[in-house]
Amino acid sequence: MGEFVIKMPDVGEGVAEAELVEWHCKVGDPVREDMVLAAVMTDKATVEIPSPVNGTVLWLGAEIGDTVAVKAPLLRIQIAGEGGEADAVPMAETVTIASSSPQRREGARRADEGDAPPSLGQLSPSSDPAGHLLPAGEKGSRAAPDTLAKPLASPAVRLRAQDGGVDLRQVTGTGPAGRITHDDLDQFLARGAQPSILPVGLARKTTVEEIKVTGLRRRISEKMVLATSRIPHITYVEEIDVTDLEDLRATMNASRKPDQTKLTILPFLMRALVKTVGEQPGVNATFDDDAGIISRHGAVHIGIATQTPAGLTVPVVRHAEARGIWDCAGELVRLAEAARTGSALREELSGSTITITSLGAMGGIATTPIINHPEVAIVGVNKIMMRPVWDGSQFIPRKMMNLSSSFDHRVVDGWDAATFVQRIKALLETPALIFIES
The missing domain is CATH 3.30.559.10 (Chloramphenicol acetyltransferase-like domain)
Structure with a gap:
């Protein structure tokens, strides 16, 4: 087994650094070639970073909101065979905007699920309980949603759920590590499941939500x-x-x-x-x-x-x-x-x-x-x-x-x-x- 290092790519002429705005993987996740791993922002535009290899994530080099210099190590992947390193080849730039439009949902769905090119189409983003990728047509076991833990979902999915009044804790995720995808949300709504309506009462609220200013x-x-x-x-x-x-x-x-x-x-x-x-x-x-x-x-x-x-x-x-x-x-x-x-x-x-x-x-x-x-x-x-x-x-x-x-x-x-x-x-x-x- 070897180790492959992916470095921050040159995302634009004269740009020396970029802000990390989203991870699409975590340590221990299996990844495959062309799967979107992260998104970085510069000058109000995001650039998606795909994986050039198949393997397993060993290390992430930054947290969301951090500024990463060009050529700095971004993540390490364990691969079969000898290791190596390379600058990531960024995908096309887009504005960093989450929207519920069909075009944006489709783009977000591809980023969430890491769609492979036709040559890798025999694999699907489904996974078994151990986190291994399964061949297309085989679904991993669907665990009941945890009503206490914060559900795993991308910002685009969370925005759709918020706009539709859907409690994501009631939705079963079929993506890697139980991640909720756009398809999961579509199926939840297609079954006629009603958005959760919480009773409104006169009660003291002591919660404080801290939101990191990023992107x-x-x-x-x-x-x-x-x-x-x-x-x-x-x-x-x-x-x-x-x-x-x-x-x-x-x-x-x-x-x-x-x-x-x-x-x-x-x-x-x-x-x-x-x-x-x-x-x-x-x-x-x-x-x-x-x-x-x-x-x-x-x-x-x-x-x-x-x-x-x-x-x-x-x-x-x-x-x-x-x-x-x-x-x-x-x-x-x-x-x-x-x-x-x-x-x-x-x-x-x-x-x-x-x-x-x-x-x-x-x-x-x-x-x-x-x-x-x-x-x-x-x-x-x-x-x-x-x-x-x-x-x-x-x-x-x-x-x-x-x-x-x-x-x-x-x-x-x-x-x-x-x-x-x-x-x-x-x-x-x-x-x-x-x-x-x-």
């Missing part, structure tokens, strides 16, 4: 600390009458073609941003404060803050200056869906030059957006409300919306910030100007 949540935390500690923010709030814009939007949606995406207010704001930064290029910029260099960008790459099941991500609509209103709308929908389902690519989550953030109908009256470092400006969209507006002789109902915009005061002066927002206001209040080429 995307750690990245968000670090980004927010960086932005607020290094950027002196100035926030400017302005009220905008969007009545005419909403009428135009309704007219355009009523006559849109079948292949055109329904317009929201964001594509109009994106086009207004493009025209405005053409007049004020200092706002479409990034600031390297270590080098003391401001980079004014000709390209307008607009980041769109998007909430996902795993947390906030910022997919980027690249070259908005070259996109029409319908193109902006279609790209917005595509990127938002990719971010939420976990299929966004690395280049779709980086490189923005200015950001828009919107909470939609929950947008509140005003917000104080935090700048997406190293950018120098962010535009926050608040909800549209019908308000009485004095026209000089009477109050009339108008659709009003506030824009809450923050700027890096080291780079953008208050007067320039106000000029920027007032120009956007003029474009949105007279939306025909958005379509006039200057």
